Amino acid sequence: MTGEAHREHTDHPNATTDPSQRRSVLVTGVVQGVGFRPFVYRLATEEHLVGHIGNDTDGVTIEIEGPPPRISSFLERLQSELPPLARIDAISVSELDPKLDTSFLIVSSQVKGQVSTGIPADAATCADCLRELFDPADRRYRYPFLNCTNCGPRFTITRRIPYDRPQTSMAKFAMCPSCQAEYDDPLNRRFHAQPNACWQCGPQVWLESPDGSRLDSADPIQTAIDRLLSGEVVAIKGIGGFHLSVDATSDSAVIRLRNRKHRYGKPLAVMVRDLDAAHSLCLLTAVEESLLQTSARPIVLARARAQNGIAPSVAPGVPWLGIYLPYAPLQHLLFTDARVKALVMTSANLSEEPIAIDNDEARARLGAIADVFLMHDREILQRCDDSVASVVDGVPQLIRRARGYVPLGIPLPFDTPPLLAVGGHLKNVFTLARGRHAYQSQHLGDLENLTSLEFFKESLDHLTRTFEIEPEHVVHDLHPGYLSTTWARQWASERNLPLISVQHHHAHIAACMAEHALEGPVIGLSLDGTGYGSDGRIWGGEVLLARLDRFDQFAHLEYAPMPGGEAAIHEPWRMAFGHLVHAGVPLDEAKSLVGATDAECRLLARMIERGINTPGTSSLGRLFDAVAAVVLSRRQVDYEAQAAIELEGVCVDETDAPAYATEYISGDWTRRRPGQIRVASLWRDVVTDLHSGVEKPRMAARFHAAIAAAFVHAAASAREATDVTQVVLSGGCMHNRRLARLLSQGLEAAGFSVFQQRNVSPGDGGLSYGQAVVGAAILRSHGTHAVS
Ligand SMILES: [Zn+2]
Ligand SMILES: [Zn+2]
Ligand SMILES: [Zn+2]
Numbered sequence: 001m002t003g004e005a006h007r008e009h010t011d012h013p014n015a016t017t018d019p020s021q022r023r024s025v026l027v028t029g030v031v032q033g034v035g036f037r038p039f040v041y042r043l044a045t046e047e048h049l050v051g052h053i054g055n056d057t058d059g060v061t062i063e064i065e066g067p068p069p070r071i072s073s074f075l076e077r078l079q080s081e082l083p084p085l086a087r088i089d090a091i092s093v094s095e096l097d098p099k100l101d102t103s104f105l106i107v108s109s110q111v112k113g114q115v116s117t118g119i120p121a122d123a124a125t126c127a128d129c130l131r132e133l134f135d136p137a138d139r140r141y142r143y144p145f146l147n148c149t150n151c152g153p154r155f156t157i158t159r160r161i162p163y164d165r166p167q168t169s170m171a172k173f174a175m176c177p178s179c180q181a182e183y184d185d186p187l188n189r190r191f192h193a194q195p196n197a198c199w200q201c202g203p204q205v206w207l208e209s210p211d212g213s214r215l216d217s218a219d220p221i222q223t224a225i226d227r228l229l230s231g232e233v234v235a236i237k238g239i240g241g242f243h244l245s246v247d248a249t250s251d252s253a254v255i256r257l258r259n260r261k262h263r264y265g266k267p268l269a270v271m272v273r274d275l276d277a278a279h280s281l282c283l284l285t286a287v288e289e290s291l292l293q294t295s296a297r298p299i300v301l302a303r304a305r306a307q308n309g310i311a312p313s314v315a316p317g318v319p320w321l322g323i324y325l326p327y328a329p330l331q332h333l334l335f336t337d338a339r340v341k342a343l344v345m346t347s348a349n350l351s352e353e354p355i356a357i358d359n360d361e362a363r364a365r366l367g368a369i370a371d372v373f374l375m376h377d378r379e380i381l382q383r384c385d386d387s388v389a390s391v392v393d394g395v396p397q398l399i400r401r402a403r404g405y406v407p408l409g410i411p412l413p414f415d416t417p418p419l420l421a422v423g424g425h426l427k428n429v430f431t432l433a434r435g436r437h438a439y440q441s442q443h444l445g446d447l448e449n450l451t452s453l454e455f456f457k458e459s460l461d462h463l464t465r466t467f468e469i470e471p472e473h474v475v476h477d478l479h480p481g482y483l484s485t486t487w488a489r490q491w492a493s494e495r496n497l498p499l500i501s502v503q504h505h506h507a508h509i510a511a512c513m514a515e516h517a518l519e520g521p522v523i524g525l526s527l528d529g530t531g532y533g534s535d536g537r538i539w540g541g542e543v544l545l546a547r548l549d550r551f552d553q554f555a556h557l558e559y560a561p562m563p564g565g566e567a568a569i570h571e572p573w574r575m576a577f578g579h580l581v582h583a584g585v586p587l588d589e590a591k592s593l594v595g596a597t598d599a600e601c602r603l604l605a606r607m608i609e610r611g612i613n614t615p616g617t618s619s620l621g622r623l624f625d626a627v628a629a630v631v632l633s634r635r636q637v638d639y640e641a642q643a644a645i646e647l648e649g650v651c652v653d654e655t656d657a658p659a660y661a662t663e664y665i666s667g668d669w670t671r672r673r674p675g676q677i678r679v680a681s682l683w684r685d686v687v688t689d690l691h692s693g694v695e696k697p698r699m700a701a702r703f704h705a706a707i708a709a710a711f712v713h714a715a716a717s718a719r720e721a722t723d724v725t726q727v728v729l730s731g732g733c734m735h736n737r738r739l740a741r742l743l744s745q746g747l748e749a750a751g752f753s754v755f756q757q758r759n760v761s762p763g764d765g766g767l768s769y770g771q772a773v774v775g776a777a778i779l780r781s782h783g784t785h786a787v788s
Helices: 036-044 067-079 128-131 177-184 220-229 251-261 275-281 286-293 329-333 361-368 452-468 485-494 505-513 572-582 587-594 598-610 618-630 641-649 680-691 696-722 735-749 763-782
Strands: 021-030 050-054 059-066 087-096 104-106 205-208 232-238 242-247 268-271 298-305 321-323 342-347 374-375 387-394 394-399 411-420 431-439 473-479 501-502 520-530 536-544 553-558 662-665 675-678 726-729 753-755
Touching: 021 067, 036 050, 036 059, 036 067, 059 067, 067 087, 067 220, 067 536, 087 329, 128 329, 128 753, 205 220, 220 232, 220 242, 220 374, 232 361, 232 431, 242 251, 242 361, 242 374, 251 485, 268 275, 268 473, 268 763, 275 321, 286 361, 286 387, 286 394, 286 520, 298 696, 329 387, 342 618, 361 374, 361 680, 387 735, 394 763, 411 505, 411 763, 431 452, 431 473, 431 735, 431 763, 452 485, 501 505, 505 520, 505 726, 505 753, 520 618, 520 696, 536 618, 553 696, 572 587, 572 680, 587 598, 587 680, 618 680, 618 696, 641 696, 641 735, 662 696, 680 696, 696 726, 696 735, 726 735
Parallel strands: 050 104, 232 374, 268 321, 298 387, 411 473, 473 501, 520 726, 553 675, 726 753
Antiparallel strands: 021 059, 021 087, 050 059, 205 374, 232 242, 242 342, 268 342, 298 321, 387 394, 411 431, 520 536, 536 553, 662 675
16 A cells, blocks of 8 residues: 555545545556456446546556546446456545546556556456357457457566566567557457457467477468377467377377376376366366366366276376366367367476476477477466366365466565565475565476576566565575575575574464464464474474464374385385384284385384484374375375375265274473374274275275374364464365365364465465465564574
8 A cells, every 4th residue: 555644535425416526546456457447447437537547556546536426436336347357455545636637548557666566367268259269250260369358368478567568478569450459449358458469460370390390281270189189299388388288088198198208197187178078077066167267277176077088097096187178269279179078288397397488498398298389479478387276175275376376466464574485395386475465476396406496586586576576584494405495595695684494384374374364372283294393303293382473382293214214205115114113013014014025124124223314204294105005005106195195085985984093192382392193003903904804995084084083182182271272274284175174074073263275275385475474473573683
């Protein structure tokens, strides 16, 4: 907000008799590049008001003048008739002296001061544009880049704000007279639609072979379809990067793609023509249906139907399918051929590298994967993967927040000085915060190589420029070995900025607290993979007593040996062996339960006994892995959390089953002696069930029930000690739908208020938002002298 001392607007009861009045109206939120100015122009004209509207870096400033009842009606309609992509965060109205203008004008953009409104997110093709796309009489019939103020690319084509054509990659395309006329007409749907284009003046598509030579084709899109249907791998340039595509109904095509991409187990996303096609593949709830159709068009993980025609190699080992609908005209055109049922559309990269965006980069990196390239000449300026969401406990939850959501601000519960929170290690996302807003970067991938670090720097550079945020503090994870930590230290020292380190599981809880504007204390269940604990140990199954700026460890899952450290994450059988031995299961039995050889068994037993490269961990994610290794014989994983995901998947249709036993050992948190959840009895129950031939789904269900019951019990013990009744759930394990449901049911039945994350991922994708919140809370309560 501007902070100027204007008088707030109030309605006068006998306003109708008043002469003309003038108001200044400052609107902040998502109000640029979304058709807001023409909308206001239309409203003002209909209400016979004069004045003007202009974009500036604070948002949109409107001055209106006319009879007070007209002004009131204008202000009411401003909120009730908002264009689909616009979002109002705040309106401040103040009185001005009448200027007796003669008309209402749209004035050109001005740039001043701090930026609180950014670039809108990319939005799926709207219904009006879609109609034109398939209308043979329309001048944009089958034009792969049509858009209007209600749809089209935004973030991914923008260099800096304000969001105007010269600042985008459309700058090089001069509009033809017809496009220019639409662009200049305040009553046209394309008024100031920055990417406005047509066949005559805009970007074009073409086909290329992997050696870079252009392929002659009168209709490159139809040729691409033919190549897809013949089983080839096609690289398709999209909105936020290239996709690799194959026919999702052809097992051999999918396997060819997997082999070339070196991605064997991880489920691939599938794009389908429309909602009907989505229904034919998946059992969709109403919430999933509307999630699929939002303008962000995320990939939605939904329950797959049996025998749905999708190749088994698309999503092996899980009962869900990641499906989404076309969001760009080019994608809609791929589905005009009735033979195209479903297309694998996966990020064009090698394993966890950033998605390719540049034509030359794509030729170099994808040349050995794709048989043919469907290229275009509209430059992608920001890499942005597809977003991923799923419905957890009846409510949408973002797993990966990227295209369609970035760079929309996420509110903060209180004011913060400008700061940068760098996130963690896996699924990195950083957060820039200032005032009441946090801006999360797009999903940047695992920060373990230089390519990802380059992407991190490139995105940071873009977002700091976009929002004109100059960080005054840098927040990082407590882990000294993370690349993000090393980078943060270096970057801060070059700029002489103070650093704040935040414990991983506290950051998860704080992220959820901030989303619900909770100040604490709360009981935080941080149920996660692994993170660096305040005591230097590997945490991940934590019961915290948390405020925003500090926390105490009330209890945790008992430590179990992790033979081989990192290796135990990739080979869950090691983790299972560690757990079994720790639970007192004889070595010989443990060996056969995890399918180890004599040599493996001897080696691991020695490692555990002598503590060689065998840290202990209280991670719940690792316990899931260990149980999956035993119940599902999942010895190794191809992607992060695969074993745990499969364990959830195997019991997707299983009814609730009695919990395996666990034990709670009380501690004294005031003396830093946390309580412990012990799982030796759980392992004894698992072994008994295995020996008596209990079905896998039932065993998985009993395990989920045991974990939920154990943490509900620990929460009750925390309530007894502190009288705190609010429970906050976070950490990567909260992506597990069954666990999330059982926990919230159990906690609510025990009388707790339960809070889960929605707009920010409970996994490591949401970590930096939590870090920013903790950093800001520390600065608020202790000032800058509290940080190093
Ligand atoms: Zn449109
Ligand atoms: Zn044109
Ligand atoms: Zn985590």
